[in-house]
Amino acid sequence: MIEVTSVSMRYGAFQALDDVSFTARPGRVTGFLGPNGAGKSTTMRVVVGLTPPTAGYATVGGRRYADLPNPGREVGVLLDASAQHAGRTGREVLTIAQRTLGVPAGRVEAMLDLVSLTRAEAGRRVRNYSLGMRQRLGIATALIGDPSVLILDEPANGLDPAGIRWMRDLLRDYADRGGTVLLSSHLLHEIEVVADDLVVIGHGRIIAQGAKEELLAAAGTLVRTPEVATLAQALADAGLVAHACGPDALRVEGDPRHVGLVALTAGVPLEELRPAEGAGLEEMFLELTSDSQRDTTPEGAAA
């Protein structure tokens, strides 16, 4: 169980995190979604005590991370797979973690097997590793202490499709056994497949959170028409809230049947009418974070 409570982080005039609160529960994979620079990594660093927050606090299993007597036994952390000494071998990196945590030496080989790094690869220096191999080594380091909580920042980066599939199955299995997984990504499809709960962050603020199904249901109805303005007015008259969704579409907070009825009454031709769920998480994500995206807002350059 990871609990983040009202965490704010300020760098001078820049508000990196603004009153961030969420919970990652045991037995569930919590996907932490957000565009680049939204504050995902900063939040995770706050949770493991690497970044002191300006306000608020975070706990893991009810205690502050820094108060855990041997944190690696309870929480597996992978924040940046590239953050390894280039001159150490993969096996040495694991051995250092194994000795620090005080777990049996056999864990090193067991973890190498788990992440499919061969003996020869483990003997090579990390500078010669691909990003995918570094991610596997990072996962091995995170799991070596047999923790019940996993905190992983963009673990799918650099993995090939088979590796991504492997990672997804591993995290699913881990959560099914009762483990807590907090997993960040800016890749929507990756999160959509594996996550049970979602926490969406943009510009340092939590924009949406909850069970994946609930969030998708809340996404409402997607309707496409050449007469957007007319339909928007008709929907407003009917008391429905509609959001612009591209030049010829609206996302309506209501079910398709209701929206179709309003369009029929208003005599507006429809090109498409469907639950927004079918559009997948991406549309919801883009919608939710549209004002946090640096591509669409010039002031986003401050991030």
Add this chain to the structure above:
Amino acid sequence: MTTSTTVPVPSTRTTLDHVSTLGRDAATRPTAYAPIPFGRILRIELRKMFDTRSGFWLLASIGITSILATAAVIAFAPDSSITYEAFGTAIGFPMSVLLPVIAILSVTSEWSQRTGLTTFTLVPNRSRVIGAKLVASVAVGVVSMLLAFGIGAVGNVVGSAIAGVDTTWNISFVQLGTIILANVLGLLTGFMLGILIRSSAGAIVGYFVYSFVLPTLTSILAASQHWFSDIRHWVDFQDNQTALFDATAMRAADWGYLAVTGLVWLVLPLAVGLWTMRRSEVK
């Protein structure tokens, strides 16, 4: 039953079975863990000083430069100069450069190689990690000095035999101790700069400024300005250290000067560095 080609689907459940007690042994999973003992962190930090190629060769270079310096004395020094002090002086210079660099890198590599992300996640109490690095660095420094003196002693025996002169042991044990102390102070200066600056290049440059540029400036100042020459004992840490190389000249007052300047130039900035480092972000 259809006999289409079966693609073997590896069961992920079995893979975690070997490495995770989650769900499987709920009852046997410990609920409380013992804190990581300091001795374990110390052994890890010592190991990290040797386990990279650069670290290994840096430490090996202590032995190598000691042997080279010893050989140079035997080859080039006039017969009358074949004394233990000559060997000690020749070996001392590379040591005064190498030991601080070893101490600096033990600290700054956590930032420059970004291993701190893992180190300070596994051991969140940064003071314990830094404390372990301090003990490990001083231990390596003292052992290196003893090794260097040993190599110098062999050189002295061999060199005097080759030159056909009596073997001269003109460094007392007290002097050996103060020379080791001087080198440990240099190592600690590097360590302090590593913690304060947290960048390998910056700290190494800082060390050379501290140990070679500043003393030159204070020497010039002392030679030209009478008032500075009078108070120099109270401000010049490096000058006070050089007195350690001639222990017989160390009087009680000199130890006092060394302590006062050491407090200002070493302990105080070390405290500031530790204070800022404990609050800094590890990225």
